[in-house]
Amino acid sequence: MSTTTENEQLAYIASQAADARVNVEVETDEGMTLNLGPQHPATHGTLRIIAKLDGEKVVTAEPIMGYMHRGYEKLTEVRTYPQVTTLINRIDWLGSFANEVPFILAAEQLMEVEAPPRAQWIRTILFELSRIANVCLFLGDMAVQVGATTPVFYAFRDREFVLNQIERVTGGRFHPNFDRIGGLKDDLPKGWIEETRGALERMKSFCDEMEELVLGNEIFQARTRNIGVIPGDVALSYGLSGANLRASGVDWDIRRDANVGLVYDQVDWKVWTHPDGDSFARFWVRLQETREACNIIDQLLGSIPSGPIMAKVPRIIKVPAGEAYVATENPLGEMGYYVVSKGDLTPFRVKIRSASFSNMSITPWILKDVFVPDIISILASLYFILGDIDR
């Protein structure tokens, strides 16, 4: 194997940056090539899609990723377990607390430590709050992608209330780094529960507003109904998860079916599915899930047990040798960490199974034979975060 020097690596990066031209259309004999991105408003970052067109129809579409690859799997090998959460926070940056939970749970499994009940409750609450913060933006953003400008402002406005609540507990709006092996960093601040109830009221009325403003809108329905249909078995074989899978009629939710370490079994709630599998269904399912998340938090807030928030763990954490895979139902879908430990302070290998990577791997299949404007609405409805694809 040949290794590269630093200068050579920098040269690669420079040459790639020069290559990344934006929105070039080339007319050839075989039709037109449309280059979307890497900086396109619809891509939430730096996703690039090269679509070969025949008139208005897409012949092949190929996503090109890697503009945001940060090599977390390599970096985790040189970080101690508590330090890893700082990195993995930044995978899905809109629901960042939810990124920490599966990794911490995997480490706890290997150490055979269990967080005290109060910590589990607060974890679940924060987990669902980050779901709301994440999906809330989708609800507004999806409307923007099909041409409605207003909903996104509502989304940003009301998401702030949820982010404030996350910030009051964790100290960070986006990168809380709050979960610890064996519990949580801190307890809830005084008065937080009542304030959160207020924020949830806001979110519920936001969901109602979205339902009237967007879901019932004729133009929105025309742009999303029967567009980008994914049948259930195709979704499964591509590894789609989360709301994308449930919108294809597959009734599977890790929170209910394979729950590890969080307290969803203490709550009365419902998994929403939609049989259609189109863009509209994906929006609908996410809207219902946001409401359901409010419902879950509401119930959990009333039943937080008292007690410590931290189990007894050694100060310097050495995780016993073994392998563990823990996945949770993150806002974007199944997110899991396969942790291989050799009994050291650092993991031996961490495989990050992120939701958007698998969700986006269906794009070449689904973008075949669609019309150019539908590329945007389908991509928006699949809902990906670039950091979650590239890691």
Place this chain on the structure above:
Amino acid sequence: MAEIPEHLLKRAQAARENAETNQPTSDQAPSETIEADSAVAVIEEEIPETDERAEEILNQILEGLGETVLTSHIAPGRGLWIRVSSDNWRQTAEFLKDELDCKFFDWLSVIDWMPSPYGRELETEQDIEPEQDTNEPEQMEWGYTGGDTRFQLICRLYSISNAAGIMIKADLDDQSPRVLSLIPVYPGANWHEREAREMFGVTFDEHPDLRNIYLPGDFEGHPLRKDYPLLSRRMKPWPGIVDVEAMPGEEK
């Protein structure tokens, strides 16, 4: 230096006594709590000694695949691992999909079991230069299900109807790791295999498009292999060990 006010001393004393009496097992939390009936519903799940469901599934696999399953491992309540030879890689996936209803393709990756030659211990602040002339490689230790070779392919398939995830491992050749692609069985394996190819240098036969997915097309080397240097750690000392944070309630 000013004298410490008496009320503060009293408060400190009270807090100390409070901390002594309030062992973590007690139900009193120092901060805001909401009493509710379900507050007593403490989750006390004992880790089971055996996992009957996983054993049942393993028996089904052993019945169907017979001796192609080299080894297996059950971690009670945590999962099921099987190891097959890389020649049987695709058949195993086909079997699991057809017979055990593992329709959900979860993920696929590779583990490089070679210990890092850069001395990545916390005692060493910087990566050390590996000695070129030592021919004796460090002893490799494999995880669950054991192994024979440096590279091990690992794939997780999930069966929704059985609510069971199955981890499959396969040993790959050290020099030219290659295996049949899973795309005919699970089209979703496409990107995962591309990633495994660029990060570990595993060739997937019959894969239609094994270009790099993240790295530039002409990138040399396979970054997730253990012998690939991490440049940032070469160049400056790592402050890792210094800032281990004190746990809540623990004195600094």
